[in-house]
Amino acid sequence: MADFDIRPTGGPIGAEIIGLDVSKPVSDTVFSDVESAFYRHSVVVIRDQTLSPAQLAAFSRRFGQPQANVRAEIQKGDVPEITLISNITENGKRIGSHDAGRYWHSDLCYLDKPSKLTLLHALEVPVRDGVAYGDTRFASMAAAYDALSDDLKEWIDGLKAANSYRYMWNKKAHEFGVRPVLSDKELEKYPPDAIHPVVRTHPVTGLKCLYVCEGYTRESVDMTEAESAAVLRQLFEHVVKPDFLYAHNWRLGDLLMWDNCAVQHKATFDYEPPLRRLMQRCTIEGSVPF
Template sequence: MKIDYRPLCPALGAEVRGLDLSAGVSDELFGEIRDLWNQSNGVLVIRDQQISEEQHIAFSRKFGELHTLQGHTVTKYLHPEHPEIYRVSNKVMNGKPQGRKGAGTYWHSDQSYERTPAMASVLYALEIPPYGGDTIYAGMYKAYDALSETMKAFLEGLEAVHDFAVAQTGGFRNEKITAEQLDKAPPMTHPVVRTHPETGRKCLFVNPGFTSHIVGVSKEESSAILNFLFQHCTRPDFHYRHVWQLNDLVIWDNRCTMHYAVMDYEGLGDRLMHRCTAIGEVPKSPQAAEAA
C-alpha cells in the first residue's frame, strides 16, 4: 500500500499518517513500515493510533523478541498485567505511581549495557501535558559521517565498556539501585563504531548514560575521547526534537540513535507513556561485519 511518509528533520525523523495499526499489520505492510523506519535514520512517528496493550505488544513483537520481566533491570515500573510494557509516567493514582517519573532525562541508548542491546523502542502516548515533555533524538549516523577520515579510522579500532552502574550517578540517581540489579547487568564491551545490520551504514555507539570507559587506554585518555564524542554526538544539527501529540506511536532505533526525555512539565499535567522494547543483536564493528 502507499504510505503517507514525510521527513521531519534533515538529520533524522519522519512521520507516517493514514495507518490504523489496530486493524492488524500484515507481513507485507510491516516490511514497508520497517523500510521507512530505516529510511528515517532511526525515528519513525506513526500518528493517530488507537491501540490496546495487546495490539501494542503484537505490533512491537514484529521487530523481534521483546524485553519482559527477565529483560529489565528495573522491573517495578512494568505493566502489572503485561510485562512486555514498561510504563513511563508522572501520574499517581491512589498514591501509587503509574510509571517511572522522569525516565530518560539523560542522553542514552536503551539497554546498551546488555550483550544484545535494545533494537527498537516503541513508545505510545496515552496521556500528554498541554505542552512540554518533548523527546530529543540524536542521529549517530550523522555524528559518524561528520568526523574526519583520520578520526573515523582511529575510532573503528576501539571498544568501550557499557555499564548500568554508570546510571547510579546519572539517569537513575533518584532510584535505589540494588546489588542484585547490578549483578543482573554486568558490564559489556561493544565497538565504538558499529555497522548497522540492516542498512550496512556505520554509526557511533557510545552514550553518556551507560558508557564508562574506552578499553586499552588510560583513564585520562578515555575521558578525553568520550568527552569529545559525547559533545560531538549531541550537536544540535544531529537532532530531531519530537513534540508529542496524543496517540503518537514513536519507534526509534537504539542501534543508530540516542535520546533525551525533557522533564519540563512538572505541574502542567499528566504524562503517561507505554513502551515496548525489542531486543537487538550483538553489535559488530565494521571489521567484524565485513568478515561475516
C-alpha cells in the same frame, strides 16, 4: 504503496506516517513499507493510534522478540513486555519510571544484545494553553560519525567501551534523587557491564554509527582512564550538535519508533504536575554489536 502517507521531516532523521491503524492486523505488504521507512528514517511516528498494551505488544512482535525490562516494578503486570513511563503518582506510589531519558542514551545498550528498536505510545501528553511539553530529542549517530575528522575516525576505529546499567543507576540517583542510591551489593541484581564497539556497523543498512552515550558508557577499555575520559567527553559533545538533531513534539496517540543503533535520544523535562505524562513502551531485542 499501501494506502497511507509517509512524510519525511527533511532532516537527517525523522518521518511521520498518516492514515495507518496498527490496532488491527497489518498485512505483510504494509508492514514491509513501515519497516523500510523505519530503517530509512531511523525515527518514525505513526499518528493517531489507540492501542491497548496487548495491541502494542502484538504490533511490536512483528519486529522481533520483545525484551523484559530489568526494572520489574515499571512493567505493565498483565503484559510484561510493556513498561510504563510517566510522572504520575497515585496513592503515594509512582506509576512507571519517573526518571527515564534524563541522559542521552541508546536503549538497553548495557546488555550483550541491546535493543534493536523502541516503540513508545503516548497515552497522556502534558499540554498547557494548547502547547505540548516533554519533547523527545534524537541525534543521528550515522551523521555524527560521518562528520568526524579522518584522524578521529582512525583513532577510535576498533576501540571498545563499557556500557553500564549499574553506573547509570547511581549516577542518576545522585543527580536527580528520584531513585535510591544502591550499594555495590544491591547493584549486583542488575546486569554487569556490556563491552561494545565505540563505532558499530548497522546490521541492516551497513552504515557506521557512533555507539557511546553519556547515560551508560562508563569508560573505553582500551586506553588509560585520562585518555578514556578525554575521548568520551569529545564524542559526547560531538554527537549532539544541532546538525544531527530532530525533536519530536508529542501528540496524543503518537506511536513513535526509533532505531537504537542509528540514533540516541533524550527526554525533555519541561513540565511538572499537575501536567500529566503517561507512555507505554516496548523494546525489541537486537543483535550483538559489531
